[in-house]
Amino acid sequence: MTDLVQVSTATALEAHLLEHHPWDSPEVSAVPIVNGSEKCLSWVATNTAPE
Structure with a gap:
């Protein structure tokens, strides 16, 4: 199965969560x-x- 979330998307999502949570x-x-x-x-x- 292919990755469902690309690494660049996961990295951007992590950065957003860490900044705004x-x-x-x-x-x-x-x-x-x-x-x-x-x-x-x-x-x-x-x-x-x-x-």
Whole structure:
């Protein structure tokens, strides 16, 4: 399966969260999806595709 969020997008998202989140140290993590139902993974891929 391809990465659902590109590294550049994840990096920008992390920077935004760290700057704007009210907590001093919010949890920011990334985990790979290594398996899942075909229907669910298809939905995720469709709904996270770049516009």
